[in-house]
Amino acid sequence: MKAARGFLKPCSAVAGIAVVLAALIGLVVDGAGAAAGAAGGVALASLGFAASVWAVAGAEKIDLRLTLPVALLTYAAKLGVFGAALWAVESSGWDVLWPMALGIIGGALAWLTTQGIWLFNAKIPYIELDERA
Numbered sequence: 711m712k713a714a715r716g717f718l719k720p721c722s723a724v725a726g727i728a729v730v731l732a733a734l735i736g737l738v739v740d741g742a743g744a745a746a747g748a749a750g751g752v753a754l755a756s757l758g759f760a761a762s763v764w765a766v767a768g769a770e771k772i773d774l775r776l777t778l779p780v781a782l783l784t785y786a787a788k789l790g791v792f793g794a795a796l797w798a799v800e801s802s803g804w805d806v807l808w809p810m811a812l813g814i815i816g817g818a819l820a821w822l823t824t825q826g827i828w829l830f831n832a833k834i835p836y837i838e839l840d841e842r843a
Contacts, residue, residue, distance in 0.1 A: 717828040718763060721821050725756035728820040732813045740809065747799065747806025751813020752820070754795055758788040759821045 732752045736744035762784040769780035792814055800807050 716832065717825045718760065720828055721759070721824045722756070724820050724824040725752065725817060728752045728756075728817055732809075732816055736809050736813075743804065743806050744809040747804075747809035748813035748816070750806075751810040751815075752817035753813075754792065754810075755814045755817030756821055758791065759818070759825075762788065 729749045729752045732748035733745040736746070736748035762781065765784045766777050766781050769776035796807060796811060796814075799810055
């Protein structure tokens, strides 16, 4: 799994760029509040994806059979956190619900696209190779 986590650095770098881009777009379109909401949405999505990777990697160290249940649980937890964050923003009266929601979507797309490109270019064997080989 260590080789398969190599996408964390490029995904984190792209997420950082996406945070800045979301903030700039939010600032231009609707002001400082939208900039903060959009950037917060991208950051929330990126942190959710990174947390999932570390949770699945931790589960793999315990037992390989735990990876699917942990992945599904982290997915459900992420959706819950995203929903709770959007609800909290809406309840606060701060008018950045749409920028934050679009930031979450943009952050997810940036992360998944970067991870997909990394995976396409990675040389990861689909079987475990012996150290002797």
